[in-house]
Amino acid sequence: MLSTVAVHGYRSLRDIVLPLSRLTVLTGANGTGKSSVYRALRLLSDCGRGEIVAALAREGGLQSALWAGTGTKKRTVELKLGYAADDFGYLVDLGLPQMAGIDSKFHRDPEIKREVVFAGPVPRPNTTLVRRTGPLAQACADTGRGFDDLTRALPTYHSVLAEFAHPGQSPELAAVRDRLRGWRFYDGFRVDVGAPARRAGVGTRSPVLADDGHNLAAAVQTILEAGFEDLPAAVAEAFDGATVATSVSDGYFDVELHQPGVLRPLRSAELSDGTLRFLLWATALCSPQPPSLMVLNEPETSLHPDLARPLAGLVRAAAERTQVFVVTHSARLLEFLGADAAVLELVKESGQTLVAGQGLLDAPAWHWGSR
Structure with missing residues (x-):
């Protein structure tokens, strides 16, 4: 460390x-x-x-x-x-x-x-x-x-x-x-219409989320098959019991978000900016192959304040497996990180x-x- x-x-x-x-x-x-x-x-x-x-x-x-x-x-x-x-x-x-x-x-x-x-x-x-x-x-x-x-x-x-x-x-x-x-460095993610994370891609086992998020679906599937419960739990907490999964068509992987009361899952191209951004941060933090140091730059950006609690839970869980350094403006995120964090102002x-x-x-x- x-x-x-x-x-x-x-x-x-x-x-x-x-x-x-x-x-x-x-x-x-x-x-x-x-x-x-x-x-x-x-x-x-x-x-x-x-x-x-x-x-x-x-x-x-x-x-x-x-x-x-x-x-x-x-x-x-x-x-x-x-x-x-x-x-x-x-x-x-x-x-x-x-x-x-x-x-x-x-x-x-x-x-x-x-x-x-x-x-x-x-x-x-x-x-x-x-x-x-x-x-x-x-x-x-x-x-x-x-x-x-x-x-x-x-x-x-x-x-x-x-x-x-x-x-x-x-x-x-x-x-x-x-x-x-x-x-490993994560400095925000693109979530616009042309963002790499919104496109289905060829899937191979991916224990590490790319810094631009282009392998999001493959990384999610890798986490799910590895049996990591932090990701499903965080998604359920953040989005009222929703579940995350992937679909595969001709070798191309895509993310699916299943929400209670919605008849079909939403794919990555349909997700709101905030929902997709939270999924990207959650996938990065749940990596089955943690680095010696993970640096997160303002992960709260463009997220609804209600997502600060599940995001903080993911950060705390990641810190049990690796050393984490977070740069943040968010007093709410800092509050939920609590005594687990050493704060430098x-x-x-x-x-x-x-x-x-x-x-x-x-x-x-x-x-x-x-x-």
């Missing part, structure tokens, strides 16, 4: 360290930085796939993603992300190249300045297992004294996780890479995102080190 997430220099997150629990809820007013925390977690996950540089480029480049507030004279361009967990932790430090090459047009591409894989709750020299500085990557020697070179020519746009995470040779790198790759002071009530002695221990 993750215990800490740390971000430095990303948008309004000048320097923030978040404690994580089994179920963590991030709340706060509009503009306080909740979306920045969500995006920072996605960037961390991109490190596991070796896509961090491309992900930043899609955000407009490193310069557009950096902290742009006042109160610092530091001129070093740096964006730092990291986490600590109950096995290994990881941090990455990104900046701009000092020399991209003669006549190169990639001089504004971010490059990886440092990476550290460590054991324990805090990155420190004596807990470091793998370290990377520029093109030099090293692993802790088998003797426990010093470091052995992995390479002296690692491209600064490649992560050490993507290049050297071989389970047999570097199990700690493989563990970090697989953890990051396995994080964000506030903004002088353009900087802070955790309300978190003093220097309250924040989890964290140490970035230096380049």
Whole structure:
């Protein structure tokens, strides 16, 4: 389980360290930085796939993603992300190249300045297992004294996780890479007329709902055949005793919602926006193959307030199988999550995102080190 997430220099997150629990809820007013925390977690996950540089480029480049507030004279361009967990932790430090090459047009591409894989709750020299500085990557020697070179020519746009995470040779790198790759993000779902979830599709066993919901029917059937009772129970609670099922025609799967008093089931194309959106969230949360971390961004959006209770029940049930991080505006959802959730409220002071009530002695221990 993750215990800490740390971000430095990303948008309004000048320097923030978040404690994580089994179920963590991030709340706060509009503009306080909740979306920045969500995006920072996605960037961390991109490190596991070796896509961090491309992900930043899609955000407009490193310069557009950096902290742009006042109160610092530091001129070093740096964006730092990291986490600590109950096995290994990881941090990455990104900046701009000092020399991209003669006549190169990639001089504004971010490059990886440092990476550290460590054991324990805090990155420190004596807990470091793998370290990377520029093109030099090293692993802790088998003797426990010093470091052995992995390479002296690692491209600064490649992560050490993507290049050297071989389970047999570097199990700690493989563990970090697989953890990051396995994080699952759901940031709302399309429910318009042309939404992927409204179309019948070829069905194969699907223990994970796609982030666009295109395999909704197959994922629902997988859950039902696995014997998970949370989904049928949540649908019955949300829609007055309704039941969810699937139909199959020539290998194409579609969702059916059977409602008391209605002579025929409603298919996905006929469902109301709110009903379809609830089914998508419920299916995502009932996955028979839970990730190490599931991140939900404002799951209450466009749902009727009466659906907050069954939605909260699904979130609590998911948190019994995996670690869940929820970003929400909804006081009603927060109320129904109750004591099961560790609540972090964000506030903004002088353009900087802070955790309300978190003093220097309250924040989890964290140490970035230096380049």
